[in-house]
Ligand SMILES: Nc1ncnc2c1ncn2[C@@H]1O[C@H](COP(=O)(O)OP(=O)(O)OP(=O)(O)O)[C@@H](O)[C@H]1O
């Protein structure tokens with residue numbers, strides 16, 4: 001169950017309370033998030049929408065431990081991350097978060113296989129175990145035959161699949177996707193959304209996604225709007241959690 | 249009070265210097281161990297270097313040039329030292345007038361030579377005691393290469409000198425005959441100066457001399473000398489015939505040195521210093537060796553500053569270009585420590601290639617002969633660049649140190665850049 005009024009129980013996977021984020025630039029301050037509340041359960045698929053500059057990326061960065069809030073708390077699976085040290089936070093990210101970015105952010109000098117393998121190099125897995133994991137994941141994202149290709153040899157859609165592979169290979173607690181289809185054509189975007197949907201439905205992943213595209217947003221279980229530093233629920237129930245809507 | 253202030257300042261300076269050295273060392277060790285300590289695969293660094301080779305090449309060439317000059321200079325000093333050290337044998341003792349630092353300022357009387365000849369510990373053969381009493385003069389000879397004159401050391405020796413300096417061998421012609429104006433020329437002297445060829449007659453010091461032989465003194469400083477009968481040289485130079493500048497003794501065994509020295513120096517008639525020949529020549533080489541080392545060090549240091557800036561520039565542009573890549577790795581869970589290690593390793597790889605290239609570039613110099621003035625005798629000595637494995641290793645380490653200096657700050661910058669900010673870069 002996704003909630004934005006701060007009424008979620010302590011058993012929700014992600015629990016955000018009174019989140020403030022203020023940027024200082026020049027002399028002035030920009031208050032981007034202002035007392036934001038959010039509860040997300042395991043297996044939820046949430047889309048965030050909102051005008052440019054409303055703070056969507058800021059919110060994802062905070063949820064993913066890439067940035068620290070000015071005020072408020074974020075608790076994930078019982079761990080409060082807002083007071084972790086930088087070092088702890090890095091370890092926490094490696095274990096709990098998978099990131100998918102608009103620009104894919106693959107390492108250009110590494111092959112698809114090596115890109116997907118990156119998070120596993122931080123684990124104690126043996127080389128053979130890593131290989132098995134990476135191959136399985138590349139199979140899931142449909143790129144088993146492109147393992148040894150470099151990013152520049154792949155299409156945008158394929159690159160994003162590799163990035164999704166990298167995000168899920170270490171089996172994180174949840175995925176954060178910042179406009180995963182923002183740079184893709186309609187068909188590739190559709191395929192990527194199919195893949196994310198599959199991750200939610202078949203593998204029970206929890207996904208929080210930012211998008212500008214209402215068509216893409218509709219495939220999420222829930223769409224939340226970020227405006228004036230707060231989240232608001234959109235009226236209609238939708239997407240996979242409500243029975244799946246696969247039409248474009 | 250000013251004393252305390254000075255001490256305090258010195259203390260602070262020393263602490264800073266020590267911290268700096270420790271930092272470099274730590275960076276060096278960490279960077280070299282990065283493949284084992286860090287998690288970022290090293291293929292990432294190698295391929296990144298390859299992908300940006302045009303920018304890398306600046307750093308590589310800067311470091312290669314610096315390491316090349318560094319190794320060349322040190323091999324020069326090395327070669328000079330080796331040449332002079334080879335001139336002395338542990339089994340020989342050199343007798344000079346007490347207090348005179350070189351044989352140029354010697355003055356050993358014939359009476360003293362007699363005492364030396366009878367002293368215990370001196371080797372003997374059928375010709376008598378193996379002792380050579382010598383006079384040296386410095387004569388200008390025209391260089392073959394330029395036609396201008398350069399100083400050659402002409403040494404009047406005893407006819408049995410080859411049994412005392414056993415490493416010297418006549419390779420062409422024969423030894424000079426006692427009592428005649430004949431000379432034998434060292435291998436390098438014969439090659440370097442006009443007229444010192446077998447059978448030729450030359451003029452110097454007011455006399456005519458026939459070149460009757462060429463000798464090889466095993467790469468020592470004697471190879472740059474001309475030898476003749478000491479008696480004749482004294483005559484022609486119109487010097488008193490009972491004064492010599494040095495006496496060299498072949499000892500019965502190297503262990504007889506102390507016995508010999510004690511006997512000679514305790515004799516009340518004697519006013520001489522006794523040194524092992526090898527120690528004398530080692531000491532002679534120090535001024536020049538130090539000069540070359542200091543000059544070379546200075547040149548290398550200035551070049552190193554440039555090379556470090558080259559490396560800095562390369563590494564800063566590397567991390568600037570890869571800002572989003574680095575941020576992505578940090579997002580995925582790589583620690584800043586991992587990023588530092590990775591970039592230190594990358595800087596070290598680049599500087600390693602530079603170091604190796606620099607070494608390879610100067611390797612052909614090895615054995616190449618050159619001339620210099622020996623400041624203790626003012627005569628020219630031929631010697632060769634001597635590149636040893638140790639020197640090459642030192643050169644590579646020097647290159648790596650430049651790599652650390654150029655890589656440390658960029659690596660730290662890469663690791664401390666806020667991830668959320670770097671991710672927004674294009
Ligand atoms: N590091 C920063 N320093 C100062 N201001 C920042 C910083 N990062 C973001 N901002 C500002 O915070 C606001 C929210 O930015 P954010 O990127 O979160 O918006 P967004 O909703 O993701 O926008 P978009 O849809 O364009 O991606 C913007 O006004 C932005 O300029």
Ligand SMILES: [Mg+2]
Nearest residue numbers: 056057058178
């Ligand atoms: Mg954004």
